[in-house]
Amino acid sequence: MNDAPHALLDAGLATLGLDPALAAPLRRYLDLLARWNRTYNLTAIRDPGEMVTLHLLDSLSMHAHMDGVSRLADLGTGAGLPGIPLAIARPGLEVTLVESNGKKARFLREAVRSLGLANARVAESRAEAVDMPGAFDAITARAMATLADIVAVGGHLLAPGGRLLAMKGVRPDAEIALLPAGWEVEAIHPLAVPGLGAERHLVVVGRAAPGGA
Numbered sequence: 756m757n758d759a760p761h762a763l764l765d766a767g768l769a770t771l772g773l774d775p776a777l778a779a780p781l782r783r784y785l786d787l788l789a790r791w792n793r794t795y796n797l798t799a800i801r802d803p804g805e806m807v808t809l810h811l812l813d814s815l816s817m818h819a820h821m822d823g824v825s826r827l828a829d830l831g832t833g834a835g836l837p838g839i840p841l842a843i844a845r846p847g848l849e850v851t852l853v854e855s856n857g858k859k860a861r862f863l864r865e866a867v868r869s870l871g872l873a874n875a876r877v878a879e880s881r882a883e884a885v886d887m888p889g890a891f892d893a894i895t896a897r898a899m900a901t902l903a904d905i906v907a908v909g910g911h912l913l914a915p916g917g918r919l920l921a922m923k924g925v926r927p928d929a930e931i932a933l934l935p936a937g938w939e940v941e942a943i944h945p946l947a948v949p950g951l952g953a954e955r956h957l958v959v960v961g962r963a964a965p966g967g968a
C-alpha cells in the first residue's frame with residue numbers, strides 16, 4: 756500500500772473514533788488480500804484506496820453498534836468482510852467467519868493464521884448448515900442476501916434476544932416489508948463511512964415478541 760491509501764486509512768480511523776494503532780494490522784490484512792487477489796479473484800475491488808474505503812472503513816463503520824455483542828457470526832463473509840476488520844478492531848469479540856466458497860475459505864484461514872487473529876475462526880460451510888443453534892448474540896452479513904433470506908439461512912444461529920445486524924446501502928424498505936412473520940426491525944442506523952458519499956444503513960432485526968404486531 757502506498758502513502759495515499761495509508762493516509763486515507765489513518766484519517767478514516769480517526770473519524771470513526773478508532774485507535775490509530777489498528778492501521779498496522781488492517782494494512783497487513785489488505786496487503787494479504789491484494790496479494791491473493793492477483794491469483795484467486797477474491798474481490799472485484801482492486802484499487803488500494805477503494806479497498807480502504809469500501810472494504811475496511813465500510814466494515815468498521817458498524818463498530819459502534821457492536822457494544823454488548825460478544826459472539827458474532829459473519830455470514831457470506833467472502834474475503835472476511837466485515838468480519839475480519841471487526842475482529843481486528845475488537846479483540847474481545849469472537850467472530851465466526853462463515854463462507855461456503857472453498858477458495859475464499861482458504862484465504863480466510865490463511866488471514867486468521869498470518870494475522871494471529873485469536874478471536875476469529877472460519878466455518879467453511881453454507882450458513883444454513885452451520886450446526887451451532889443459538890450460539891451467537893449477533894449475526895451480520897454484507898452484500899450477501901435480502902433480509903428475509905439472511906434470517907432464513909442464519910436465524911437459527913441467534914441466541915434468544917440475538918440480533919441480525921445487516922449492512923445495507925439505501926434504507927431497504929422493500930426488503931423490510933418482506934421479512935417473514937416472527938421477525939421485526941428494531942432499529943435502522945444511518946452509517947457514515949469516511950470518504951464515501953453513498954448512503955449506508957445498519958438494519959437491526961430481532962425476533963418479534965409473541966403476540967406482537
Ligand SMILES: C[S@@+](CC[C@H](N)C(=O)[O-])C[C@H]1O[C@@H](n2cnc3c(N)ncnc32)[C@H](O)[C@@H]1O
Pocket residue numbers: 830831832833834835836837853854855856859880881882883896897898899908
Ligand atoms: C457478494 S459476496 C460478499 C462478500 C463479503 N460479505 C463482502 O461484503 O465483500 C457474497 C458471499 O456470500 C457467500 N455466500 C452466499 N450464500 C451463502 C450461504 N448460504 N452460506 C455461506 N456463504 C454464502 C458467497 O460465496 C460469497 O462469497
